[in-house]
Amino acid sequence: MVDEIFRSMKRQMVPSDQVVNDLLNKIAILEAQSTDNSSSNSNTLDNVPTKEIYPKKSKSFTKTIKLYGTIAVAGFVVVTGTFALLGGLSSDDKSLEVFNQVVNNNNVVIQEEIPKPDEPKSNSDKKDDKSGKSKEDKKAASKHNSKKKDGKKSTEGDKTPSASKDKKSPSENEENDNKPKSTPPKEDDGKITPVNTPNNSKVTPGISGENNISWNREILADEHISNLRISGNNYVVPTVADTPITTSKVKSISLKLDETSTTNRATVEATVEKVKNVSQDFMVVLSVDGFTEKLLYINENYTPSNLGQLISDTGLGNAFTYHNRVMVENSKTGYPAYKQVRVTNLAALVKEHILVNDASPASYDSYVSASDFALFKSTNNPFGKKIDFGVCNKGYVLIKIPGTKTFTFNIGAENAKAFLGALTNN
């Protein structure tokens, strides 16, 4: 009996054809995109690449946080740079301020692209694995850690990719001094909210006394660049893209990270990008040199006037697929809790009943006060994250964008009931 149960369960635990096909499509895209990307081959279980999958959680990164955490405990942001965007982001001031959250007493200086005469290495030199960090780097980082632990003062700044504060190149100083749009950080506007303050602290980062250390990537991560301020709107980073997304460059920027308590300085190149088919009013992407994942920033002030605008701004009218399973709670049919139903024509049903362009915004309370619900997810969208959908019999649809954004719209009880009826009769 037990064996039969296991056999039966095993037979059922397989991915759907759609998921497999999605995977094959993604691999085909990767294959097409890959040029001479020479991945390092790992042939032991010790090298199972979890870090490569989620670089923002890599040990080296947490080590870096630790270093800065020990230098100054509570982190905060100082922005001294303002950027003119080349176009698209704003029609007025065209300014971009990148607020970086580092640790306490660390000044983060953002400025326009700065010539870096002493740039020691190209990216390809620095990277020999997916995380963008060479083995030598890691060894050096390890060494450095032990030095730090021994309380030895390092001379890091001299040998980081950029010169130390004390050894700034003249051109750099000049550019900083002449930069007309530099503004002090707007710490009192309530929008420089520390997000995910680095408090994990097991290790320390690369040694600045080693030429090969890639400070840039280690210093930067989504948790360090917690906000982008564009034309008065605050873009917060919810996550990295899970799957490849198509973007176009909007503006190159340089991020200069200073530490006041040491001589460390690192300049990092980054690109503000626009996701194909997605409005910049809703989302921008930051692509940081040496950091393999793209950081998605959602405008926390974004409020669509109706569902049609949301669909348009998020690009959901283009490539958009769904899981074919829907969780349904239906008091009338007596389901005691959410029950899973398979719906083969979900996309068509959503298009027919849910994506009502003139559906007006509604409150979340209206949605949750209903008795019957259907929940489902999108499997693919232009910015590479799943989106949760909920529909209730009172006529409201809830759309939950990854991270922080949840929108509720009134699509009408008739549409909602027709949709729920189609699901339960499926």
Next chain:
Amino acid sequence: MGDTFVQNESIEIVIQRYKATVYSIALSYTQNQADADDIFQEVFIVYFKNKPEFNDEEHRKAWLIRTTINCSLHVVNNSFRKRSVSMDEMDEGSFQFESKEENSVHIALRSLPEKYKIVLQLFYFEDMSIDTIAKTLKLSKSNVKVQLMRGREMMKKKLREEGEYYGR
């Protein structure tokens, strides 16, 4: 598993061969289908990108299992996920099996501590020997046996407590 080992097996064949293995492990960790789908894809994308080399087919399978476990743990422990899965949390059984007994077994399995869960998973669903499980998880054989025994006992206890155990 095929008798002949092909180092540079095409990704399509590898996916077909191991899709159930990867998916079922992901499912047992993440407790919902959507995350299992993502992990399933992630594992094979990593496989494709890294193009790892193996000594034999067993090595390849072990690599995929280990990677799946790591990916699953990352997803399960990810704070972002914890904030964003409210809809999933409403899904009491997440992945729904065809029978009540199967659902009960799966719920009991997922509720086990990780070390017991994975050993039971590999033993019962992947038909792996104790020796192979030991190699894959880098445990001693006696350790695997102990975890298997304890895991079974915990499963039985959970199923009996819920009154949903219909086995022998």
